[in-house]
Amino acid sequence: MLTTHALSLQIGPLCLLKRLDWQVDAGQSWVIIGRNGAGKSTLLRTLAALQSPAGGDILLQGRKLADWPASERARALSYLPQGRNDAFGYRVLDAVLAARHPHQHAYWESASDLDAARDALSALDIGHLATRDIRTLSGGERQRAAIAALLAQDTPLMLLDEPASALDLAHQISLMELVARLAREQGKALIMVSHELNLTLQHASHALLLFENGHWQAGPVSALQADDLGRCLGYPLQAIVHDGHTLYLPQTRLTP
Numbered sequence: 001m002l003t004t005h006a007l008s009l010q011i012g013p014l015c016l017l018k019r020l021d022w023q024v025d026a027g028q029s030w031v032i033i034g035r036n037g038a039g040k041s042t043l044l045r046t047l048a049a050l051q052s053p054a055g056g057d058i059l060l061q062g063r064k065l066a067d068w069p070a071s072e073r074a075r076a077l078s079y080l081p082q083g084r085n086d087a088f089g090y091r092v093l094d095a096v097l098a099a100r101h102p103h104q105h106a107y108w109e110s111a112s113d114l115d116a117a118r119d120a121l122s123a124l125d126i127g128h129l130a131t132r133d134i135r136t137l138s139g140g141e142r143q144r145a146a147i148a149a150l151l152a153q154d155t156p157l158m159l160l161d162e163p164a165s166a167l168d169l170a171h172q173i174s175l176m177e178l179v180a181r182l183a184r185e186q187g188k189a190l191i192m193v194s195h196e197l198n199l200t201l202q203h204a205s206h207a208l209l210l211f212e213n214g215h216w217q218a219g220p221v222s223a224l225q226a227d228d229l230g231r232c233l234g235y236p237l238q239a240i241v242h243d244g245h246t247l248y249l250p251q252t253r254l255t256p
């Protein structure tokens with residue numbers, strides 16, 4: 001689905017990523033993990049073709065990302081950025097319908113566009129907000145409306161930047177279950193940035209760790225080591241197995 005060859009990211013003198021060789025296949029859900037400023041959002045924006053890498057190649061379905069016409073690319077990948085800014089008072093349903101634009105052949109949306117938008121709103125538990133002015137939503141509701149729009153876009157590759165950050169615990173869990181289901185049952189490929197370590201690692205299949213100075217490590221979640229994760233996040237962690245799940249907890253530091 002997505003391949004990178006020697007992908008490097010740099011902002012001014014700051015090297016964020018050095019020669020990333022990476023493959024994301026259909027049915028996989030990846031979480032990108034790293035400290036603040038590690039380059040996670042920059043990587044996601046680069047994969048969404050919103051900024052250029054310092055070097056290397058990104059291939060989407062075998063074709064260079066830069067060679068994709070924008071309208072075709074919008075049917076192949078969707079992107080949820082971190083922040084949102086609503087200048088106009090449109091209805092929640094219309095905001096989600098707008099995400100169907102890449103699939104529309106006529107000026108007006110079709111019945112299947114409406115179905116896709118309504119299904120996406122229900123999946124995010126905000127069907128009852130369909131006719132509300134989007135500017136009146138709470139932070140978590142607005143986040144769920146944005147994720148619903150991403151679902152309605154219905155692309156094989158989905159890029160999500162901190163999708164669970166504004167959500168309450170119950171909605172965080174149902175979002176992660178939804179994401180895992182999309183990968184498992186529909187063969188979607190997902191790449192998420194998340195600071196909700198244990199929640200995300202319970203549902204993701206693979207992890208990409210970003211270390212300082214552009215170093216990285218990629219592999220299945222089942223092969224993750226607490227030492228590597230701790231080094232990546234700048235705090236020692238211990239792995240605890242509970243109910244068949246591995247949880248990563250901060251090690252207690254002995255006070256001198």
Ligand SMILES: Nc1ncnc2c1ncn2[C@@H]1O[C@H](COP(=O)(O)OP(=O)(O)OP(=O)(O)O)[C@@H](O)[C@H]1O
Nearest residue numbers: 011012014016034035036037038039040041042043
């Ligand atoms: N336009 C810019 N000008 C200068 N520095 C930038 C710019 N964009 C990003 N950076 C810097 O690049 C680094 C990586 O930013 P990025 O947003 O990718 O980090 P992140 O890993 O997503 O962090 P966080 O966990 O805090 O969201 C940061 O140090 C940031 O300050």
